[in-house]
Amino acid sequence: MPSRKTAAGAFGGGAVLFFILFGVTTPQQPATVADTVTTTPEVVNTSNEPPKADTGANTASHAQTAPAPATTRTQKPTVSAPTPAPAPTPAPTSNSETVSQKSAVRKAISYLNYAAFSHDGLVAQLEYDQFSHADAVYGADNSGADWNEQAAKKAKSYMSYSAFSRGGLIAQLEYDQFTQAQAEYGANAVGL
Structure with missing residues (x-):
């Protein structure tokens, strides 16, 4: 009869194995909007003067106006939606x-x-x-x-178990659908 210690050890080992397998087989969660943070510069007016409205009348008489207020650039985080990864395209096959x-x-x-x-x-x-x-x-x-070599091999095969005349061997090779030239090549290859 198993003891409590053995049962607890088996249960604990099973639980560890379960969590390992669960972690390995669980797919990665896609990135959320909160996970993707980018920053864009924002111009902030740090002077105490209120912003001036542009009247569109910049002439030479207005050229001696007060200097432009000092501005500084600060980084303000903005959230942008994640862009999906492009789908993989199959590699082109080298032959069709x-x-x-x-x-x-x-x-x-x-x-x-x-x-x-x-x-x-x-x-x-x-x-x-x-x-x-x-x-x-x-x-x-x-x-x-190489169809000529195939005719020569076939001619040698025929000659290994039967006797043929040159004409008979050529006729047999033509019967096997070799061309006239291939059949003659085969006959020449075996010495006929």
């Missing part, structure tokens, strides 16, 4: 890729790390993965692939 386009590029690179593809073959694969045609083309175009 959509999320789907970025995903298509990542997926295209992933496929190219796994197997060799022609441009059109990669687009077809991305479309199979439910990317729109535009995003699939964007992904293939921005994957960084």
Whole structure:
């Protein structure tokens, strides 16, 4: 059975923890008008003479009037309303890729790390993965692939498990949607 001392210690520790968490999670209160005080200068007449009304008749005959009364400047506090902080503006993005386009590029690179593809073959694969045609083309175009090298890799892959004539390999690469030039590059890369 816990003693009173243990219970009081647990309660006290819980209370301290509560106040710490409350202080950490409570949002800061916005500044009130009373918190924001600015000062503006105010001209105060310190002479004993009453202020003179300006008649608007400053002519040469009135030039020999009494000297102007001495004035001093004092600071009088005035209260101004706080100005709200400007809302943060999002940093401009360095490129204008959509999320789907970025995903298509990542997926295209992933496929190219796994197997060799022609441009059109990669687009077809991305479309199979439910990317729109535009995003699939964007992904293939921005994957960084050298399509000639992709044809060479595909040709080496075919030659590793089957025998091909030059014409047969070129036909197979064209079937995989490589261009004629890319298919010939692939055949040349494997020595055919």
